[in-house]
Amino acid sequence: LAKTTQPISMDSYEGQEVNITCSHNNIATNDYITWYQQFPSQGPRFIIQGYKTKVTNEVASLFIPADRKSSTLSLPRVSLSDTAVYYCLVGDTGRRALTFGSGTRLQVQP
Amino acid sequence: AAGVIQSPRHLIKEKRETATLKCYPIPRHDTVYWYQQGPGQDPQFLISFYEKMQSDKGSIPDRFSAQQFSDYHSELNMSSLELGDSALYFCASSLDRQGRDTEAFFGQGTRLTVV
Numbered sequence A: 001l002a003k004t005t006q007p008i009s010m011d012s013y014e015g016q017e018v019n020i021t022c023s024h025n026n027i028a029t030n031d032y033i034t035w036y037q038q039f040p041s042q043g044p045r046f047i048i049q050g051y052k053t054k055v056t057n058e059v060a061s062l063f064i065p066a067d068r069k070s071s072t073l074s075l076p077r078v079s080l081s082d083t084a085v086y087y088c089l090v091g092d093t094g095r096r097a098l099t100f101g102s103g104t105r106l107q108v109q110p
Numbered sequence B: 001a002a003g004v005i006q007s008p009r010h011l012i013k014e015k016r017e018t019a020t021l022k023c024y025p026i027p028r029h030d031t032v033y034w035y036q037q038g039p040g041q042d043p044q045f046l047i048s049f050y051e052k053m054q055s056d057k058g059s060i061p062d063r064f065s066a067q068q069f070s071d072y073h074s075e076l077n078m079s080s081l082e083l084g085d086s087a088l089y090f091c092a093s094s095l096d097r098q099g100r101d102t103e104a105f106f107g108q109g110t111r112l113t114v115v
Helices: none
Strands: A009-013 A018-023 A033-038 A045-050 A053-056 A061-064 A070-075 A084-090 A104-109 B005-007 B010-013 B019-024 B031-037 B044-050 B053-057 B064-068 B074-078 B087-094 B110-114
Touching: A009 A018, A018 A084, A018 A104, A033 A061, A045 A053, A045 A061, A045 A070, A070 A084, B005 B087, B010 B019, B019 B087, B019 B110, B031 B074, B044 B064, B044 B074, B074 B087
Parallel strands: A009 A104, B010 B110
Antiparallel strands: A018 A070, A033 A045, A033 A084, A053 A061, A061 A070, A084 A104, B005 B019, B019 B074, B031 B044, B031 B087, B044 B053, B064 B074, B087 B110
């Protein structure tokens, strides 16, 4: 089971780009990297998933270096509504379980 | 689009009572997960089901049990409730993709308060 390490918290301002990096040194060959967003008292919501290089969707980009020991979630031009906790999930290959570590609490200021 | 439905949304129970939480997954999803999230804590995996069979277990207390029924809805049964069981309980569902990590869809949760 790959363990992930993320910053506990980050602060930003509206309109800025936010990059949240996750370390996962023990990632297995078959593991994907998935990011979830959670607002207070709501269930986590899938943001993006990738295996290597770069993945982009309508809300975020995910950058994964060649060694896959880390990944960076990039949120372009954040708004106040992006204030949430962001979780990086890795592994659980072969298991039907999503293991949440300690996420990053992002606070966006006006 | 249909989402994961959980009921009830709020539940208040006394210590030593029992509680049953229900989850209705997204149609055609074959995997259901249960999570517990205490105040200020991260979601903790409890148990999962695949095609109505128990798949994996996490940190689920022995006082808790769960099952998935023929219509794919799932129930989490909690007995001998303790104050520390007060938490948000989330259910999630996904479509298994032959071992590849999948996107799980979470419900709105049931807030259980034990008094």
